[in-house]
Amino acid sequence: MEVNDMITGEERRLAKHCIEYAVANGADGIRVSLNKSVMDSCSMLNGDLDKVSHSADRSVFIYLYVDGRYGTFSTNRLEEKELEEFIGQAIVMVRMLGEDRDRRLPSPERMAKDARGGNELGLYDSYYEDSDSSSRLERAERMSIFDSLEKKAGYKVISEECEYAESADDTFLIDSQGFEGRHTETSFNCFSEITVQDEEGNRYSGYWWEASPHHDVLKLEECSHTALERAVSQIGPRTRRSGRYRMVVDGSVASRLVSPLINALNASAIQQKMSFLEGSMGKKVFSEGLTIMDMARTPGRSGSRMYDSEGVATKDAPIIEGGIVKQYFVSTYMSGKTGLEATVEDISRPCLMPYVKEKKLTDTEKNVSLKDILRHCGNGIYVTGFNGGNCNPVTGDFSFGIEGFAFSKGKITHPVREMLITGNMTELWNNMTAAGNDTRQSSRWQIPTLAFEDVSFSA
Amino acid sequence: MNGFNYYSDIFKITEERLKILSDTALERGGDYADLYFENTTYFNLLLKDGVVSSGGFHTDFGVGIRVLKGEKTGYAYSESTEMAELLDAAKAAAVIATGINDRRVYGKVIDRKQDIYPVKEDWRSISADKFLPFLKELEKEIFSRDSRIIKVIARMSDSVSDVLMYNSLGEITYETRPMGSVSVTAVFQQGDKTENRTASRSYRTGAELIGKELVKELADEAVKGIDARFEARRPKGGTMNVVMGAGASGILLHEAMGHAFEADFNRKGQSIFSDRIGQRICPEGINIVDDGTLRWNRGSGNYDDEGVPGEKTYMVEDGILCSYLHDRISASWYGVKPTGNGRRENFRYHPIPRMRATYMESGNADPEGIVASVRNGIYVDEFSNGQVKIGEGDFTFFVKSGYLIENGRLTAPIKDINVIGNGPQALADIVAVGNDLKIDNGTWTCGKEQSVPVSCGIPTVLISRLTVGGE
Numbered sequence: 001m002e003v004n005d006m007i008t009g010e011e012r013r014l015a016k017h018c019i020e021y022a023v024a025n026g027a028d029g030i031r032v033s034l035n036k037s038v039m040d041s042c043s044m045l046n047g048d049l050d051k052v053s054h055s056a057d058r059s060v061f062i063y064l065y066v067d068g069r070y071g072t073f074s075t076n077r078l079e080e081k082e083l084e085e086f087i088g089q090a091i092v093m094v095r096m097l098g099e100d101r102d103r104r105l106p107s108p109e110r111m112a113k114d115a116r117g118g119n120e121l122g123l124y125d126s127y128y129e130d131s132d133s134s135s136r137l138e139r140a141e142r143m144s145i146f147d148s149l150e151k152k153a154g155y156k157v158i159s160e161e162c163e164y165a166e167s168a169d170d171t172f173l174i175d176s177q178g179f180e181g182r183h184t185e186t187s188f189n190c191f192s193e194i195t196v197q198d199e200e201g202n203r204y205s206g207y208w209w210e211a212s213p214h215h216d217v218l219k220l221e222e223c224s225h226t227a228l229e230r231a232v233s234q235i236g237p238r239t240r241r242s243g244r245y246r247m248v249v250d251g252s253v254a255s256r257l258v259s260p261l262i263n264a265l266n267a268s269a270i271q272q273k274m275s276f277l278e279g280s281m282g283k284k285v286f287s288e289g290l291t292i293m294d295m296a297r298t299p300g301r302s303g304s305r306m307y308d309s310e311g312v313a314t315k316d317a318p319i320i321e322g323g324i325v326k327q328y329f330v331s332t333y334m335s336g337k338t339g340l341e342a343t344v345e346d347i348s349r350p351c352l353m354p355y356v357k358e359k360k361l362t363d364t365e366k367n368v369s370l371k372d373i374l375r376h377c378g379n380g381i382y383v384t385g386f387n388g389g390n391c392n393p394v395t396g397d398f399s400f401g402i403e404g405f406a407f408s409k410g411k412i413t414h415p416v417r418e419m420l421i422t423g424n425m426t427e428l429w430n431n432m433t434a435a436g437n438d439t440r441q442s443s444r445w446q447i448p449t450l451a452f453e454d455v456s457f458s459a
Numbered sequence: 460m461n462g463f464n465y466y467s468d469i470f471k472i473t474e475e476r477l478k479i480l481s482d483t484a485l486e487r488g489g490d491y492a493d494l495y496f497e498n499t500t501y502f503n504l505l506l507k508d509g510v511v512s513s514g515g516f517h518t519d520f521g522v523g524i525r526v527l528k529g530e531k532t533g534y535a536y537s538e539s540t541e542m543a544e545l546l547d548a549a550k551a552a553a554v555i556a557t558g559i560n561d562r563r564v565y566g567k568v569i570d571r572k573q574d575i576y577p578v579k580e581d582w583r584s585i586s587a588d589k590f591l592p593f594l595k596e597l598e599k600e601i602f603s604r605d606s607r608i609i610k611v612i613a614r615m616s617d618s619v620s621d622v623l624m625y626n627s628l629g630e631i632t633y634e635t636r637p638m639g640s641v642s643v644t645a646v647f648q649q650g651d652k653t654e655n656r657t658a659s660r661s662y663r664t665g666a667e668l669i670g671k672e673l674v675k676e677l678a679d680e681a682v683k684g685i686d687a688r689f690e691a692r693r694p695k696g697g698t699m700n701v702v703m704g705a706g707a708s709g710i711l712l713h714e715a716m717g718h719a720f721e722a723d724f725n726r727k728g729q730s731i732f733s734d735r736i737g738q739r740i741c742p743e744g745i746n747i748v749d750d751g752t753l754r755w756n757r758g759s760g761n762y763d764d765e766g767v768p769g770e771k772t773y774m775v776e777d778g779i780l781c782s783y784l785h786d787r788i789s790a791s792w793y794g795v796k797p798t799g800n801g802r803r804e805n806f807r808y809h810p811i812p813r814m815r816a817t818y819m820e821s822g823n824a825d826p827e828g829i830v831a832s833v834r835n836g837i838y839v840d841e842f843s844n845g846q847v848k849i850g851e852g853d854f855t856f857f858v859k860s861g862y863l864i865e866n867g868r869l870t871a872p873i874k875d876i877n878v879i880g881n882g883p884q885a886l887a888d889i890v891a892v893g894n895d896l897k898i899d900n901g902t903w904t905c906g907k908e909q910s911v912p913v914s915c916g917i918p919t920v921l922i923s924r925l926t927v928g929g930e
Contacts, residue, residue: 045727049559053534054551055807075518076538090516096588098510133554158728158850195729195850203731203850234851242696272507272610273646273653337508388846388855389877394653397693399877399928401846401855417853420877420928422693458696458928 006036006170006184011058014080018062019176022087029065029105031175031311034058041165042136047146049137050161062087066094070103102336105310110342111179112313115306118170118182122299123213125186128168131215140164143190145224152225153232158195158203162224165189166215179311187302188215192227198235206230211442213302230384233405237417239459240406246380247421247455248373248407251438253385254352255445258292260391260398260425262347265319265327267334269393276396276425277325286323286429289355294319294327295446296348303349303444314344323430351446357433368436370449375410376434377451381419382407389420396425402457420458428452460574466623466633470496470522470540477625480524483549485627487556489526489533491565491787492549493626495764496522496540497806500583503616506594514587523806526552529561530726530788534809563791567628571768575752575759578637578665582617585666590615593669600678601645605685609653610646615639617666624766632766638757638912639668640902645681647689654688656681659902661912662755684840684860687872694863694873694927700836701878701925702829702864706897707841709917712747713817714845715854715882718907720749720774720782721800721812722789724849731852731883732780740780741886746820747775749784751799757900758815758913765801765810772798775886786812804909814905818916822892826919829891831867837927838862838869839878852882880925893919 015034022030036058043051059076060083071094075086114120143162150157166188173181193207208226210218249257263269264277277285296314298304307313310332318326328340335342354366356376374382382405389400399422405412436448467473477494484492497520504514522545526533533555535548598611617640623633642659658680662668703711724730732740741747751760751769760769765787774782783789786801789812801810830838841859848854858876862869898916905913 049531049555051532051534052555053532053809054548055536057538057807070513072513072515073517074515077518077520086518093514093516093587096586096591097504097514098512098591100510100512103512161727195727203729205729205848205850272612273648274655387848387853387879388844388857390844390857390859390875392875394655395875397875399693399857399875401877401879401928403853417851418879418881418926420696420855420879420926422696422876422928459926 006168007034007172012172014078014083015060015172015174017080018060018083018087019174021084022064022091023176025088025091027064027066027091029176031063031105031173033061034172035061035169037167037169039165039167040136041163042140044140044144044162046160047144052133062090064090064094065103065105066091068099068101068103069094069097070100071097102333104332104336105175105177106312106332106342108177108179110313111311112181112307115181115183118184120306121297121304123185123304125214127215128166128186131166136164136166139220142220143192143223149194149228153196153228155232155235156197158197160224161193163191173311175311181307181311183305186213188212188218190218190220190223192224194224194227194231196231204231204234206234209442211302213300217441234403234415237415239418240381240416240457242458244454245457246377247452248377248380248382249450250370250382250384251436251447251449252440253383254447254450255443256386256400257428257450258350258352258445258447260396261320261429262350263393265325265329266346267328267330267338267340270328271334271338274393276394280325281328282325284324285426286320287432288323289357289432289435290320290323290429291318291353292320293317293351293353294347294349295351298349301349301441305348308344308346310345312344314348319347319350349444349446352435352448354437354448355435366437368434369438370436373434373436373449373451374407378410379408381405381416381457382412391425398423398425418459422456422458428455431455461635463631463633466496466621469498469621470623472496472540476542480545480549481625481627483546484524484526484553487553489528489553489556490563491527491627493525493624493765494522495806496623497620499618499620499805501616501618502582502587503614504587504590504594506598506613509598511591511594519805521806522548523809524548524552525809526555527565527788528556528559529563530792531555531559531561532809536806565628565787565791567630568767568797570630570632573761573768575761575769576637576663576755580666582619582637582639582666590669593674597643597674597677600674601643601681604678604682605647607647607649608645609648611643613641613643615641624762626766630766632762634761636663637665638663639666641673641677642902643677643681647685649689652689654685656685656688660900661757661902662900663757663759664755688860688874691860691872691874693876694837696928698924698926700833700864701922701927702833702836702838703917703920703922704838704840705826705893705895705917705919707899707901708839709818709899709915710842710845710903711856712819712917713814713905713913713915714847716747716886717749717814717817718847719849719852719882720784721814722783722785722793723812725783726789726792730849735780738780739778740883741775741778741889743778744822745775745778745889745892746773748773748820749800749814749817751815753816753898756816756898756914757903760799760815763799763801763810764803765797767797767799767801769799769815784812784814786810802911804911808909811908813907813911814913816898816914816916818896818898819892819918819920821894821896821918824891824893826893826895829893829919829921830864830869832891833864833921834866836864837873838864847882853879854882855879877928878925879928885922885925888923889920890923891921895919
């Protein structure tokens with residue numbers, strides 16, 4: 001698909017002028033990111049139009065290296081003279097800061113050289129250009145099922161909120177070593193939230209959302225139906241007795257358990273002694289069933305990117321493989337600080353691979369669904385939402401509020417509420433017994449339904 | 460305080476043009492329109508590994524235009540104050556009124572001039588190099604407090620926002636809003652164990668904030684309770700008495716109750732407190748307040764972001780729910796006056812009801828007596844990562860630090876657990892309120908759809924039963 005030139009030739013010239021001006025005025029190195037974005041949204045409340053909004057942004061971010069010193073600056077005032085003055089003041093300020101020779105641009109050989117067009121990964125849908133306020137309203141109206149909601153719910157409906165939004169982003173990244181990269185991406189999003197009330201007057205809310213770089217992927221009509229199902233399914237919760245249970249975590253929320261691992265693999269956390277995975281490189285720390293890949297360059301999928309915010313080329317790579325830590329995320333600065341080899345600065349698109357304990361999955365057996373996992377676990381608690389809580393980055397000890405359902409003999413029995421899980425991330429991931437292949441296309445984080453044994457629940 | 464000319468120069472706008480833009484925004488039949496001009500400069504410095512090795516400044520400039528038709532909102536913004544672009548934004552926002560017959564009258568508010576945050580030293584007039592010795596001094600002071608400290612990370616930031624607001628009722632308001640924040644994290648190592656503590660302060664004040672007094676205050680807090688942190692364990696879980704320490708545990712009040720008092724959730728019937736105005740929701744003698752008038756407080760405002768003067772709003776008075784927190788839309792819908800809670804992150808967002816400084820007023824109980832009255836429970840002095848379900852009222856909070864209470868005494872330190880409960884039930888279960896209200900002046904930021912600065916506070920409070928997750 002062709003990419004509309006959101007960033008004009010004149011704006012690209014301006015970005016390049018920032019580099020020339022900074023270098024001419026004493027900067028050793030500079031990176032400039034020129035960003036433009038447009039977003040339109042249309043919201044419905046109880047079947048009627050409630051809100052329309054339109055936004056158009058442009059800004060320039062400047063990363064300056066002067067005399068072994070470093071600073072970051074941004075402005076949305078893009079007149080050439082104002083920018084020159086802005087950069088002049090920025091250089092003066094950077095010179096006031098402390099010297100830190102580890103601050104530098106990445107080596108040129110690490111930079112992406114194949115990302116100049118902007119749509120190499122097919123993340124731009126030109127449908128966006130043909131869309132207008134009436135087509136957005138029509139899509140938002142298609143999402144609403146308010147007229148038939150009470151009949152479908154079987155309960156009093158308090159409210160239905162639907163939002164349809166479209167956006168387009170264009171980023172032009174250049175540096176004083178000659179790097180040039182462009183990333184364009186459209187995003188189409190739908191979100192529904194429904195609140196119902198039971199006979200005792202208790203309110204229950206359920207939400208659902210979908211997102212994609214491509215407009216034709218969204219199932220607009222299903223969003224409110226799913227939100228309604230999720231609201232109604234919570235009616236009549238019971239508290240389950242505290243104890244140790246098998247836990248199944250729905251793929252839509254399972255990233256909450258993966259993010260502490262990814263955060264702990266960041267060299268910045270390791271260097272600041274704020275990581276429970278310090279010293280874990282190359283070691284088997286987790287269950288052999290845990291494999292997380294960074295699938296950074298998958299065409300057409302949210303989160304894919306050709307380069308990170310430094311311009312360093314991404315690649316598809318294992319992060320944790322068979323429970324063994326394979327990669328830290330080491331920015332150029334952190335590489336200097338720690339002596340670790342520089343990589344991309346952060347994960348782009350984590351994908352957790354299918355697994356069933358004590359069963360070697362053949363390619364034809366890798367279709368592991370939620371139903372399969374519930375059956376495999378037999379009894380336990382199926383977590384569909386997290387409510388508050390924290391993970392201590394230094395120790396990996398965690399405590400999260402949860403909501404979900406009890407299940408028995410592989411079948412969901414009743415909703416549970418006011419429960420917590422507590423434990424340690426390393427122990428939890430050593431107790432993983434299954435991972436499905438039911439990830440949602442909408443998510444940047446491709447985390448499927450997960451199962452763990454021997455998890456401590458409090459109520 | 461600056462006059463209109465100061466702001467009209469920044470934004471290159473005249474009263475005549477403001478009126479033209481407002482009229483354009485209403486040309487499709489809107490009931491009300493407002494314009495929000497903002498010019499913000501941010502500045503930040505970071506000290507890490509002994510060096511102030513990163514810093515910068517940022518400029519954000521633009522105009523948000525909103526049109527209301529009934530309770531419906533049209534919103535657009537421009538990053539330029541060129542008249543052609545402003546007119547385009549006004550026309551984009553005007554679209555909301557197309558084909559809608561609902562109508563609502565939006566009334567004027569009484570302009571009450573106030574200066575809640577007088578500034579001695581303007582942040583924008585001070586060069587970065589003036590702040591470097593402060594960060595170095597802060598680092599040195601913290602290292603001097605405890606030999607187990609292996610790292611200190613300190614951040615300071617300031618922002619100054621020039622804001623001009625105009626609406627179709629002809630009201631013009633303007634002000635300049637300062638904010639200064641400093642936070643510091645100390646990392647401690649004892650044997651093979653590592654712990655960290657963070658302390659922060661944030662005020663709507665000028666650069667006079669930066670000085671020796673602040674160094675001492677932050678250093679005191681950064682090392683406070685670290686021995687207990689190393690000893691702390693997860694307690695046995697269960698349902699028990701929970702004493703919330705004065706100050707920072709007020710965040711529970713903000714999350715678990717305050718959001719449910721915001722009028723947008725109630726107008727839509729989504730809050731557990733919908734339709735409960737005038738009803739008793741907690742014991743007699745309890746007052747819960749959202750206050751925009753605390754001097755130099757991070758949550759305060761001379762005006763909110765709809766040009767409504769900041770005020771002190773009682774949400775609960777003597778145990779009775781007496782007011783929600785209103786923006787102009789909800790105030791008009793409920794037929795009450797706006798309470799000055801219409802706030803936004805910046806010109807890119809339209810205002811919605813948001814809290815400011817939310818706290819419970821002092822009661823008459825002696826804090827030590829409250830602890831002494833508990834046979835078996837926990838004392839919490841620091842919560843984090845709270846979350847609430849507005850409709851159900853269920854909340855979960857992570858306990859960063861606290862103690863077991865055994866036979867009326869604080870005993871073993873605890874950490875890394877959650878408390879869970881239900882907002883209305885927890886309010887009803889309050890059995891004692893201390894006489895020691897403390898406002899916490901940390902860098903609290905509320906993230907309901909948009910980020911806005913807030914603060915919180917609470918006296919020592921005993922709740923008779925909450926679920927505590929433990930081993």
